[in-house]
């Protein structure tokens with residue numbers, strides 16, 4: 526379903542990604558889903574093809590592509606029935622190092638992240654007690670000479686078991702001692718290979734979909750001072766800087782999911798005959814699919830506008846947030862229409878619909894929940910009073 530192929534600057538990339546994904550059909554994902562195991566072969570294929578280094582500048586060994594190209598890659602992964610959640614963060618977490626790291630950090634990490642030799646796909650922000658209220662997080666990094674000693678806990682750190690490095694957000698000054706709650710937080714590159722078993726413990730969380738998320742415990746974990754990214758105390762700002770790109774990329778994935786669901790639903794609605802005619806002849810079956818399609822196209826335009834502004838160096842906070850919300854709602858509407866169109870068969874594992882349905886639901890909660898996006902729009906776009 527590529528209505529815009531003729532004018533799409535990334536048609537070639539989409540085509541190549543589609544071909545790669547053809548080697549990873551439904552049975553591959555079904556087996557992983559049943560065993561809750563990691564799609565190593567798929568991630569290796571994407572890495573070797575250079576897609577996960579799409580946003581890393583060429584001088585550091587990446588492809589140096591614009592955000593819209595990365596969005597096209599992830600959208601196509603999803604519309605092909607695959608699941609980019611296993612590795613999408615390898616594309617964008619490095620943005621914090623790229624924008625705020627020292628030359629030495631960039632030279633040490635980015636070329637290896639581009640080749641996949643180093644996996645930077647764990648992002649330690651959310652904590653069990655503070656949740657969405659990020660500035661209330663409690664993990665603390667105390668400076669002692671040439672290193673920091675980290676104590677605390679994270680939750681929902683995805684891909685931690687399949688990552689070499691973690692970008693960690695921790696307090697370096699107690700909240701009570703800062704003028705603003707957004708101050709006193711710092712970002713660190715944690716080498717998890719060195720830290721595991723030495724103050725770092727991971728505990729996998731089983732979820733309704735195959736997501737490889739973990740609880741993470743820090744018990745006097747040592748992080749060399751040279752692994753601080755940017756200026757101590759300014760980490761929250763650095764994390765915020767990366768969020769627009771993340772939101773647009775996740776939105777692109779939702780667009781891909783929606784396209785996959787809509788294609789499945791329309792194909793089935795044309796073929797399946799009940800009462801002597803295709804079920805797709807009934808408006809009651811057509812309309813939910815048509816509505817989801819309209820929602821998806823509108824969200825897709827918002828993703829494109831967000832990417833355009835991002836690439837032009839303009840502030841795209843409004844578009845990135847709205848794109849993420851609209852796309853996540855569109856993929857859910859499409860999933861709902863797809864299950865309903867398939868009747869009982871929508872629930873059978875071999876159709877992959879129930880799996881995709883479980884996977885796409887996440888995006889209304891993570892990486893940021895719909896309510897928090899609405900709060901952003903209310904406060905920062907409409908000028909309403911801050912609600913929290």
Ligand SMILES: Cc1cc2nc3c(=O)[nH]c(=O)nc-3n(C[C@H](O)[C@H](O)[C@H](O)COP(=O)(O)OP(=O)(O)OC[C@H]3O[C@@H](n4cnc5c(N)ncnc54)[C@H](O)[C@@H]3O)c2cc1C
Nearest residue numbers: 648649650651656657681682683736891892893894896913
């Ligand atoms: C599978 C999975 C993978 C994840 N991966 C990562 C990861 O890799 N790294 C990471 O750091 N985090 C990750 N997260 C965490 C995710 O970002 C959070 O779950 C999400 O931001 C919501 O936080 P919470 O779960 O603590 O919910 P809470 O903050 O407890 O919120 C619960 C509900 O209340 C609502 N709510 C809270 N405050 C308000 C308010 N002021 N106004 C209106 N509504 C409000 C929220 O919208 C939400 O619906 C992941 C989560 C999941 C489930």
